[in-house]
Amino acid sequence: MARPNFGTLExxxxxxxxxxxxxxxxxxYIGLRTGLTESxxxxxxxxxxxxxAALLGLKAFSLAVGFACRPLLPREYVALIPAGLALPWTIAVFVNLSLLV
Incomplete structure (x- = not known):
């Protein structure tokens, strides 16, 4: 199996x-420890x-699906996979931070 060729943007x-x-x-983790609930x-x-540990499993599953689907996309679209993972997780970080502040 060939090693993935990652471009700079990807x-x-x-x-x-x-x-x-x-x-x-x-x-x-911090939010749950301070009494917040998972939405x-x-x-x-x-x-x-x-x-x-379930959250680690869910994140690992998401990454595995992304890597498994990567070879199915044309080269010019592979950056959509990390973008699609990064966007909701980045939003979650900002939402969590706003709730913690």
């Missing part, structure tokens, strides 16, 4: 994905059933 977007993922996990019903159910 590389930057994957970096943003990692930052947003870590930021979302951290702000969610995503799927994540809320997973948290209730499996604890915080």
């Amino acid at each position: 590389r930057i977007l994957w970096f943003v994905v990692v930052l947003a993922l870590v930021g979302d996990l951290l702000t969610t 995503n019903p799927i994540a809320r159910g997973a948290l209730a059933e499996f604890g915080f």
Whole structure:
């Protein structure tokens, strides 16, 4: 299997994905510890059933789907995958921060 060829834009977007993922996990963890509740019903159910590790699993699943779908897209559209992951996670970070402040 050939190694993926990441362009500069896509590389930057994957970096943003990692930052947003870590930021979302951290702000969610802090928010839950301070009494806030998870607004995503799927994540809320997973948290209730499996604890915080469930969020790691959900994020890992999202990344796995993104990487699995990447080869299916034409080269000029592959940056949409990290953009599609980074956008909601970045928004979640800002929402979580606003609730924590």
